[in-house]
Amino acid sequence: MTILHLIPVGLGDSAPERWLPQTAREIAAQLRFFIAENAKSARAFLKLIGTAVPLQEITIHTLRADTTAQEIRDWLAAVPTDQDLALVSEAGCPAVADPGALVVAQAQARGLRVQPWTGPSSIMLGLMASGLQGQRFAFHGYAPVKAHERDAQLRAWESLSHKHQQTQILIETPYRNLALFEALLSVLRESTRLCVASSLTCKEESVRTLSIQEWRKAGAPDFERQPTLFLFLAG
Numbered sequence: 001m002t003i004l005h006l007i008p009v010g011l012g013d014s015a016p017e018r019w020l021p022q023t024a025r026e027i028a029a030q031l032r033f034f035i036a037e038n039a040k041s042a043r044a045f046l047k048l049i050g051t052a053v054p055l056q057e058i059t060i061h062t063l064r065a066d067t068t069a070q071e072i073r074d075w076l077a078a079v080p081t082d083q084d085l086a087l088v089s090e091a092g093c094p095a096v097a098d099p100g101a102l103v104v105a106q107a108q109a110r111g112l113r114v115q116p117w118t119g120p121s122s123i124m125l126g127l128m129a130s131g132l133q134g135q136r137f138a139f140h141g142y143a144p145v146k147a148h149e150r151d152a153q154l155r156a157w158e159s160l161s162h163k164h165q166q167t168q169i170l171i172e173t174p175y176r177n178l179a180l181f182e183a184l185l186s187v188l189r190e191s192t193r194l195c196v197a198s199s200l201t202c203k204e205e206s207v208r209t210l211s212i213q214e215w216r217k218a219g220a221p222d223f224e225r226q227p228t229l230f231l232f233l234a235g
Contacts, residue, residue, distance in 0.1 A: 002079055004107040005031070005086040006100070008093045008119020009045050011227060012202035016049050019201050024117040025049045033085035034060045035075060035103050041090050063099055072106045091227070093121045097139060097171075120201050123169055126229040129207040130167070130195035133233050137167035143180060150180075154187045161192070162234035174225045181220055184230065188212045191235035198223040211235075 007028050010019050029051045036042035039060045046055060061075045079085050087094045087103050094100035107114055123139050140157065144150045157168045172180040177198075184194055190213035197207040198221065206221060
């Protein structure tokens, strides 16, 4: 039976031995069929781990925003029954905060075996290192870009956090890290605890949790253009 391997990809510039098990690396190196959020980053990943198959002989399907379920079914059907394929994200775990869930759903519907492999997830790593509530949490992706919409949404999430004692998790495009950080300091209550986790698994990795009041005194961390996760828990 064909297996769809869910292979995590690194979160930044660090050796694959640090974030992907040897067995998963060995399997990925043998495969000829991939579905990827970004073909360019998928090729970079394959070059990093090394492949037993020449790159030009590897098929990489790009999972676009407008990819249809029928296209995915066609990709899966084209894989010979004696071969496997892999789903890779642009960074982190495929199908978690990632469009790859569409591929997994079609694989499940087709009766394929789905094999998830352990690897880096910024959401889980940030939550682990934050010291915030790890049993009740919600990941929201990106906050609205427009300031008034963003501020209203942050207040709503803080209200949920206070009501349910639930950690709220969100990300931002690296060049807007400071804008979101400043919005969080402006909107959230002084007692709310905020964790800023940047460049997880990389040499620049930084994770720090302070109350909003303490962050206002400490100032912004050095996270310019670094992939960053923001987590907060209302007191």
